[in-house]
Amino acid sequence: MRLTSLLPDGEPNCLVLKVRQMLIMLDCGLGQEQLYAMPVREGGLIDDHHLKENNSSTTGSAGDITTGGTGSKRKLEETDIRQDWASFLKASSMQFPSKKHARGSHSNSQTTQPASSSTTTGATSSLSGSTDGTIPAAANTTGIPSKSASTREYMFKLPDFSGVDLKAIDVVVVSNYNHLLALPYLTEYTDFQGRIFATEPTIEFGRQLMIEFVTFFGTSVTSSPHEIIDRKELVARAGAGLYPAYTHADIKACIDKIQPVRFREHISLFGSLKLTAHSAGYCLGSSNWLIQIGTENIAYVSSSSTQQNLHPDLFDGTLLENASTVVATDLCPRGSFTYDNGVNQVCQTIAATIARKGNVLVPCTISGFLFDLLEDVHLHLGRMGLLTQVQYSFVSPVADTALQYSNILAEWMAPRKQEMVYIPEAPLLHGILLEKEKGIAKHYKSVHGAFSSDLKLPCIVFGGHPSLRSGPMVNLLHMWGNKSSNTILFIEPRMDVVSSMEPYENLAITQHAVQLDIRLSIDQLVDVMNKYRHPRHVLVPVSATNSRESDGTSELADTKRTTSTSSTRWSSYKVGESVQLGMGSLYESVLLSEELAKGILPQAFGNVSFAPIAGSLSIYNNQMQLKPASVQGRQLLSLYTQRLLLGVMNLPNLLAGLTAIGVVNMEVTESEGTEEKETGEVPEIKVGFELHGQAATIILREKETILKCDETVRSLLREPILKCFQCF
Structure with a gap:
């Protein structure tokens, strides 16, 4: 057995497992660390007509806005909720639209455009540059990213496919929607011909995540990277190159290729390969996979959680009962906030901001433990008497779909959530808030249009990309970033908070990072395995091991000081290096061909019957079969003929x-x-x-x-x- 990681530790999973003649890909994540080195894009500003309408309505209700040769001057009351929005529109309109690079330009060179002139009129300047994919450069002296300098496409690091024969991959198994963003590159840009398996929620939430990804970081929904990048070239250079986002057409074609499975459903492929999905307890539809090849059982444990009182179905450890090898990925790093400890800090931070009439920005995806966090925040604000003063806003291109779809997946939830369906009641709180308590919670595709007219202060806004390089949070930071009474709260565990805020270092907004992590830690992994039969091999990321290595393996650096023993061997893996493990089985099942079976004549010896069998062994698609020997084969077999007693x-x-x-x-x-x-x-x-x-x-x-x-x-x-x- 050989395991190879195609992405660095800390990035989403993408591993290749070779067992005998089978080649299995475990997840297909997309590296996004390089996003921090990219300039900030003003995500989707509004056009001239919409701008004029908003400016005229603002003038009529909140004060006078005059334009002149030196720019716009505002006379707005401090308490008017349209004040910040008018300021945002004015500042955005003064951004000089810059030209976009050609689609095929992937160099590090930048095209510098002239800075915006101070004579630009706030109410009439064009904003077309904000919707055609232009990307502003680093932040200016006010801490607000501007569009004045460079235009580069967002580029992403693919898994290192260069050392893998993608046409030979038999199966791809996906553990959850966080680890499939690179799947369209695999299915639409390469010679991959295998099959893909994932649970139904993983497929749907994965599709939503891909759409949000393309909306935030793609250049156009109509243009196709196929026109620029040759499919064969992508396979050859994937290890070193960066590539632009795929298109909506690629997403649809990719999703159509994924076969949905259910928990505990057995899938048999190629004779001896069997796959079974078990609940991972991390998010809706998250799964760990039991891979059975012959007599070898391999447990793939990815992004798992034993955290109680969350909405996903509980962690199912039965896949470890007969596992001879455990491959553990996406473990919780040391120093992360546990959910129980971190959620109290989140609630206190939000309540303190709302109490001082400030707004809260929470850059995150509209999925996962956000649904549980919302319940905790709502309960805490109720105890503090602040519910009447707050509005929840979910801003994402897929916010409506994500919120509605999550509430119809009761069968994938924990038992206590499933019971609510029979009341009948929405199993998740946001469903109740959106349906019964109009006004307290609303969802929007972007910060344009209805968001500005519906806005009530103070407000808690969820959504956007946590990297803060694109999406609605860029716009909202532009609008609310200069007030210290407002707060931006980071809760996503995989993001680098310091790098995310680099372009906004001069903003006065209060920053808090409480990165909640519900994934299994090394200690929890050991505890879970101790409840079941110990496997022969356990593989973990190199970040979970000591730096001291011997014979290509590392000792596990957990507080329990677990090391390799005679019964269990702990090994580490890292990107670009293969880990070889010996298979424990000495015997394999072989099928007898119909021809050979007809010629078998058993002889009775007391209560037992025996018959000698001789034939030619053939192996195809990982299936072994014994067939009658050819003429030359019979000659060879006759040399080994002997009497059996x-x-x-x-x-x-x-x-x-x-x-x-x-x-x-x-x-x-x-x-x-x-x-x-x-x-x-x-x-x-x-x-x-x-x-x-x-x-x-x-x-x-x-x-x-x-x-x-x-x-x-x-x-x-x-x-x-x-x-x-x-x-x-």
Whole structure:
């Protein structure tokens, strides 16, 4: 067995497992660390007509806005909720639209455009540059990213496919929607022809995540990278190159290729390969996979959680009961906030901000433990008497779909959530807030249009990409970032908070990072495995091991000081290096062909029937079959033909045979040991004699016959002994 990781530790999973003739890809994540080095994009600003409408309505209700040669001046009351929005529109309109690079330009060079002029009129300047994919450069002196400098497409690091024969991959299994963003590259840009399996929620939430990804970081929904990047070239250069986002058409084609599965559903492929999905307890539809190839059982444990009182179905550890090898990925790093400890800090931070009439920005995806966090926040604000003062806003291109779809997946939820369906009641709180309590919770595709007119302060906004390089959070930071009464709260565990806020270092907004992590830690993984039979091999990311390595493996660096033992071997893996593990099984199942089976004629020996089998072994699609040998094969088999003996030695027949070849004065002794009496075994019998002057002894036991003699008389004793057995 060989395991290879195609993405660095800390990035979403993408591993390749080779077992015998099978090649299995475990997840297909997309590296996004390089996002932090990219300039900030003003995500989807509004056009001229919408801008004029908002400016005119703002003037009528909140004060006068005059435009002149030196820019716009505002006379707005501090308490008016339209104040910040008008300021945002004015500042955004003064951004000078810059030209976009050609689609095929992937170099690090940048095209510098002239800065915006101070004479630009706030109410009439064009914003077309904000919707065609232009990307502003680093932040200016006010801490707000501007569009003045560079235009580059967002580029992403694919898994290192260069060392993998993608056409030979038989199966891709997906553990959850966080680890499939690179799947369209695999299915639409390469020669991959295998099958893909994932649970129904993983497929749907994965599709939503892909759409959000393309909306935030793609250049156009109509243009296709296929026109620029050759499919074969992508495979050859994937290890070193960065590539632009795929398109909506690629997403649809990719999703159509995924086969949905259910928990505990058994999938049989290629004869000896069996796949079973078990609940991972991390998010809706998250799964761990039991991979069975012949007699080898491999447990793939990815993004799992044993956290109680969350909405996903509980962690199912039964896949570890018979697992001989465990591959553990996406473990919780040390120093992360546990959910129980971190959620209290989140609730306190949000309540303190709302109490001082500030707004809260929470950059995150509209999925996962956010649904549970919302319940905790809502309960805490209720206890503090702040519910009447707050509005929840979910801003994402897929917010509506994600919120509605999550509430119809009760069968994938924990038992306590499933019971709510029969009340009937929405199992998740946001469903109740959106349906019954109008006004307190709303969802929007973007910060344009209805968001500005519905806005009530103070407000808690969920959504956007946590990297803060694109999406609605960029716009909202532009609007609310200069007030210290507002707060931006980071809760996503995989994001680098310092790098995310680099372009906004001069903003006055209060920053808090409480990165909640519900994934299994090393210690929890050990505890889980201790409840079941210990596997022979356990593989973990190199970040979970000590730096000291020997023989290509590392000792596990957990607080329990678990190290490799005679029964369990701990090994580490890292990107670009293969880990080889020996298979424990010595035998394989072989099918008999119909032709060969017809020629088998069993012979009865007492209550048992036996038959010799000889044939030619063929292996195809990981399935072994024994067929009748060809003419040349029969010649080879005849060299190895020998008589097979069966039966129990008959002492009188043996003595008669020895007498026939001239043996006299035989001494027969029977053992009288207590061990034979206790176990019920047949006593051992020894026959001692001399033949041609050489001493010899024949020992008769229940399951074996032992001959002790000189080589000169062994051939003479052959025939008397063979006559005591049956042969076939």
